[in-house]
Each structure stands twice: as structure tokens, then as C-alpha cells.
Amino acid sequence: MKRASGSSTALESPRASKRQASLAGFLKPKTKVTNGASSAAKRCNSDDGRGKEEKPIVIDVDEVDSEGGNEDEDIKTTSTNKADKGKGKAEDVNSEIEPIVESQAQSQLVDHNEKNGEAGVDSKNGKSADEDLDLDLNLDNAWPPPNHPYHPPPNPTYNHPIPIGPIPSELQPIHFNTKPKIINNPITELDLVYYKRFIDPKLSSKALMNYLLNNLPWYRVKYMVRGMHINTPRYTTVFGKDSTPTPWSGYQKCSPRAIPEVLQRLMRKVEQITGSQFNFCLVNYYASGDDSISYHSDSESFLGLNPTIASLTLGQSRDFLLRHVNYKNHPKTGKEVKVEKFILEDGDMVVMQGRTQHEWQHSIPKRKNLGGGRINITFRKGIVKYATENYYNYNVGKGNLHRWDGKRKQMVESLPSDGGVK
Numbered sequence: 001m002k003r004a005s006g007s008s009t010a011l012e013s014p015r016a017s018k019r020q021a022s023l024a025g026f027l028k029p030k031t032k033v034t035n036g037a038s039s040a041a042k043r044c045n046s047d048d049g050r051g052k053e054e055k056p057i058v059i060d061v062d063e064v065d066s067e068g069g070n071e072d073e074d075i076k077t078t079s080t081n082k083a084d085k086g087k088g089k090a091e092d093v094n095s096e097i098e099p100i101v102e103s104q105a106q107s108q109l110v111d112h113n114e115k116n117g118e119a120g121v122d123s124k125n126g127k128s129a130d131e132d133l134d135l136d137l138n139l140d141n142a143w144p145p146p147n148h149p150y151h152p153p154p155n156p157t158y159n160h161p162i163p164i165g166p167i168p169s170e171l172q173p174i175h176f177n178t179k180p181k182i183i184n185n186p187i188t189e190l191d192l193v194y195y196k197r198f199i200d201p202k203l204s205s206k207a208l209m210n211y212l213l214n215n216l217p218w219y220r221v222k223y224m225v226r227g228m229h230i231n232t233p234r235y236t237t238v239f240g241k242d243s244t245p246t247p248w249s250g251y252q253k254c255s256p257r258a259i260p261e262v263l264q265r266l267m268r269k270v271e272q273i274t275g276s277q278f279n280f281c282l283v284n285y286y287a288s289g290d291d292s293i294s295y296h297s298d299s300e301s302f303l304g305l306n307p308t309i310a311s312l313t314l315g316q317s318r319d320f321l322l323r324h325v326n327y328k329n330h331p332k333t334g335k336e337v338k339v340e341k342f343i344l345e346d347g348d349m350v351v352m353q354g355r356t357q358h359e360w361q362h363s364i365p366k367r368k369n370l371g372g373g374r375i376n377i378t379f380r381k382g383i384v385k386y387a388t389e390n391y392y393n394y395n396v397g398k399g400n401l402h403r404w405d406g407k408r409k410q411m412v413e414s415l416p417s418d419g420g421v422k
């Protein structure tokens with residue numbers, strides 16, 4: 001589907017916008033997990049019980065430099081697992097992929113809500129449920145609670161390579177929209193929860209993006225895979241550590257970092273509304289439409305059997321594509337499964353849960369003539385030590401640290417390797 005540069009296409013059809021799934025429905029997902037493991041599920045099994053299966057990274061065509069491959073293609077699916085049946089070429093910029101609000105899964109959601117008399121309008125005040133805002137957390141509660149997977153570091157700024165400033169007044173409180181829409185297809189096992197403007201774009205999202213750009217350490221990670229030189233086509237950074245009792249100073253291959261206060265507060269809010277718990281925060285910055293990530297799934301066994309991953313967008317709207325691993329011929333229906341599409345806008349959040357990571361891949365493709373940058377924040381839970389080593393290796397690496405230059409409105413190399421990866 002062609003898209004005008006800098007456009008802000010609405011995600012909701014007139015019909016879908018009148019229907020609102022309840023939060024209670026989200027907390028009790030309808031996805032059925034069968035006893036028999038599919039081929040996709042078998043691919044995520046660890047070969048040694050520590051989550052070190054042969055799928056540690058995502059390789060974009062854009063990541064391979066002139067010594068390693070072709071830079072002219074927009075996006076490409078690659079996998080280090082030969083059993084992956086989801087291989088293939090992603091749809092290019094001009095392919096007509098319909099938005100997910102018109103998908104079979106979304107239609108089923110609307111029909112279900114109609115039958116049950118659910119609607120997204122508050123009859124008392126005439127306001128759309130999407131407009132209801134929930135203020136920030138009650139920070140009086142002790143956090144993390146007992147048995148939480150995020151074990152507190154020795155201090156709140158542990159291993160931060162640069163000082164991270166205090167939360168500005170405009171982010172106290174942060175305004176949230178906590179009314180979700182459920183997208184659940186038991187046949188294709190697409191299981192998502194979508195929050196339109198989870199962070200209010202008028203009151204909080206722009207201030208949050210500006211704060212993160214100016215305060216976080218950023219990296220353009222370079223590494224080698226099977227003799228290829230890989231350049232990550234986006235800026236990355238990561239905070240947190242896995243849920244094992246390994247002390248923060250007990251990692252030989254990396255130096256895990258405390259989750260900064262503002263990201264910790266965001267994580268707590270996401271935990272509150274999803275009922276899930278997290279211990280990692282990965283942050284990506286897509287400086288322009290040339291930055292991207294190819295089709296991949298976060299199905300590594302170091303994230304657990306059916307991981308829940310929350311993904312938050314700040315700034316420039318970007319296409320978010322989902323493709324079934326057996327999209328050419330679904331094993332249950334024998335039919336092709338079409339690519340699903342979101343246009344994620346400023347403040348939107350998508351929660352991927354259930355078997356989504358095993359049955360679907362997702363990507364942010366390149367798009368030309370975009371007007372600005374996008375920050376993506378993801379929360380997830382690592383359950384083994386290798387999760388920490390993996391995330392710091394591919395999101396911090398050994399390259400130079402970058403800082404945001406507010407005057408030039410771009411990232412600049414600031415410091416040599418800061419010891420994030422040993």
C-alpha cells in the first residue's frame with residue numbers, strides 16, 4: 001500500500017472505532033495452547049537447556065556492509081535456523097498490504113463485541129473510551145515486590161556510562177490511556193493487545209522522547225556473523241538483567257545496567273495493566289526511514305515458553321508488519337496467510353503474547369521521505385543468564401557510544417567503548 005510521506009493514517013475503521021474490548025478480556029486471553037508442538041514451537045527449543053539456540057540475532061540486508069552483501073534491497077528475511085519455514089522476501093514499499101484493522105482477526109473482534117453489546121462509548125459522559133486517561137502510578141508502593149524477576153541493582157544508576165538526568169516536571173505525572181483492543185485469532189495464533197495512544201501524545205509522549213534522546217547512551221552496533229560484517233541499521237541501548245540469582249557484578253561477558261527511573265516507571269505501568277512482569281528494557285532509535293529491522297521473532301528460549309513483549313512507539317509513525325511463519329501455506333487451513341499491518345503512531349503500544357512469537361514474525365521496513373525519528377521501547381523478561389549476555393552483546397556491543405546533539409538534531413559519536421560488553 002503506497003503511503004504519502006509524513007502521513008498519519010488512522011488505524012481504526014469507522015466500524016472498529018465504535019467497539020472496545022474490556023481489560024478483563026485481555027487479562028484472560030482466549031488463545032488456546034495445544035499439547036502438540038508445531039514446527040515453529042520446536043524451533044525455539046534450546047539445544048543445551050540454557051537458551052543458546054541457533055537464532056541469536058536478526059540480520060538485515062541493511063546491516064551487511066559492502067564486504068558482506070547487497071545494500072540495495074529494502075528488507076529481507078534471514079535466519080540462522082535451517083528449519084525456519086518462514087523464509088522469504090518481505091513485501092516492498094509499494095506492495096498493497098491492508099491495515100490490520102481490516103484483518104480477519106480484527107473483524108472477529110468487532111463481531112464478538114457486537115454480539116456481546118460492547119461499545120467504546122461511555123454513556124454517562126458521551127466520551128469515547130479511548131479518550132479516558134489514567135494518570136501515573138502510585139509510587140508509594142514498594143517496588144519491585146518479592147519474587148519479581150527484576151532484582152534491584154546495588155544502586156539506581158549502577159553501571160550507567162553517562163549521567164542520566166532527573167525526570168523533568170512535564171513527565172510527572174505521565175498520562176496514560178489504559179483501554180485496550182484485543183486482536184486474537186485462534187487459527188493463526190495471532191494474539192495481540194493494542195493500546196491507541198497508550199502515552200498521551202499531547203501531554204507526555206513528546207517530552208518523554210526528548211528526554212530519552214538527550215539522556216540515554218546510544219550505540220550503532222557492529223559485529224561479525226559467519227564471516228560477514230554486520231552494521232545494525234538503527235541505534236540501540238539496553239538496561240536490566242535476567243531473573244537468575246547471579247549478582248549484578250557476576251557477568252564475565254557484559255556489565256548489566258540498572259533500568260533508569262523513567263523507564264522503570266513505564267515498565268511498572270505496563271506490568272500493572274498487563275499482569276506480566278519484566279526485567280529488561282530494550283530501546284531502539286530509528287533516525288529516519290532508512291533505519292529498519294527485518295522480519296524476526298523473539299522466540300528465543302531464554303525468554304520462556306510463551307513470552308509477553310510490550311512495544312511502545314514514540315515519535316514518527318512507522319509501519320509494523322506481521323507475517324506468519326507458514327504464510328505461504330498454513331498447516332491448519334492449507335491457505336495463504338496474508339501479511340498484517342499496523343501503522344504505529346506516537347504513543348501507541350502493542351503487546352505481543354501467547355504463541356505470537358512462535359507463529360509470527362514482525363518487522364519495521366524501510367520507508368522513504370519520513371519526516372522524523374522514532375523511538376521504540378520494548379519490555380521483556382529474560383529467565384537465564386544468557387539472555388543478559390545476548391542483549392548486551394547485540395544492543396551495546398564494543399563500539400563507540402553515541403549522544404544526541406540537540407543543535408544538529410542527530411546522533412554523534414561521543415566516547416570510545418565504555419565497557420558495556422567485555
